[in-house]
Amino acid sequence: MIVSKTLDYAVRTLTYLGKRQSGKTVLMKEIAESQKIPLSYLAKVMRQLVKAGIVFSEYGPNGGYSLKKTPSEITLRQVYEAVEGTLRMVECFDVSGISCVFTSCCGQADVWQEIEKKLLDILGSITIQDIIARECVYPEKLLFTNKSENKHANS
Amino acid sequence: MIVSKTLDYAVRTLTYLGKRQSGKTVLMKEIAESQKIPLSYLAKVMRQLVKAGIVFSEYGPNGGYSLKKTPSEITLRQVYEAVEGTLRMVECFDVSGISCVFTSCCGQADVWQEIEKKLLDILGSITIQDIIARECVYPEKLLFTNKSENKHANS
DNA sequence: TACATCGTGGATATATGATGTCCAAATTAA
C-alpha cells in the first residue's frame, strides 16, 4: 500500500508541467534533470501519461510535452490509473471474476472492496493543483541548498 | 496498494480462530489445511500474530493457537501492522526522517500523509468480527462445491 | 532531399521484496 517511484515520478512531472503552463512544450530532458528522474525511465512514464490523455506530446525540434488538461482537472486517481492501471486491492475483483476457493463465502471480499472504493474517492478528490498549491514559492533556491540524494518514494 | 497474500492469510486465520472461539486451541496444521495456506509459511505468519499479541500460542501436545482478544477487538489495522509493519505510503516519513531532495519544498508529502491517515482510520474501524459477520453460514458446504484454485489475494 | 531533433516502442537487464521451504531447537503432555 505504498506510492511507487513510478507514481511519484508521474506526479512530480505533472506538477512541474503545471507550473510551466504557458502553452509551450517542455523537453523530456529538462523534466528528467529538474526532477532527478532517470531519462530513459521517464520516457516510459511519459508514454503512459500521453496514452491516458493527461499530457500532450510533440515530435521533432521544438517538440516536448505539455499538459492536456489544467492542473485542477487532473486527479491523483487519474494519475494512479495512468501508470499503475486500475486500483484493485484484492485479486478476486479482477476481470477474470471469481477466482478464489473462498469467494462464494468470503467475508473479506466486500470489506476490501469498500475500502478500495473509499480510497479511490479520496484519490479522486485531490488534484495536481492541490499539490502545486502546497509547494513553496521558491523551489529552485531551496533545492540548491539541499545536497542530499533523491530518495523520495518507495519501491 | 494491494492486499498481500500474507495479510490475506492472517485475516483468514483470525476469522477461522474467531469462529472457533471456545477456549480450545487449534493446530496450525488444521488452520493451514482448512484455509489452503502452505503450512511452513503459515508458521511464519503465526509467529508475527503471536508477537503482536493478537493470538495466543501453546507448545506441545494439545498445543496450538487461539485468539488473545475477541474478534471485535481486533482491527484490520492491527492485523496489517502485525504482518506488514507500520503503514507508510511514502518513504520520506520513515524513521530516517527527511530523505528526499524535494522534501523541503514538496507538495506531495502532506497529501500522501493525509491519505495515509485516512486509510489507517478506515482500517482501524473494521474488525475481524465484521468479517465473520459477512461470511455465510455454511462455509464447508459451499467450499466443497467449488473446485477452483485458491487465488484469493494479490502478491 | 537531407539532416538534426526528439518522442515511441519494445526487448532486455537488474534489484528488491514477497512468497515459500527446510531443519534443528525449545517447550510441554503423557
Added chain:
DNA sequence: TTAATTTGGACATCATATATCCACGATGTA
C-alpha cells in the same frame, strides 16, 4: 523419555518494480 507441537532462522524461488538500451517514427529546417 518420547511424541507432539510451536519457534527461529537460514535459505531458495519467484514476481515485479525499476532501469537501460537501441532502432524506429515523426517533425522542423535548410
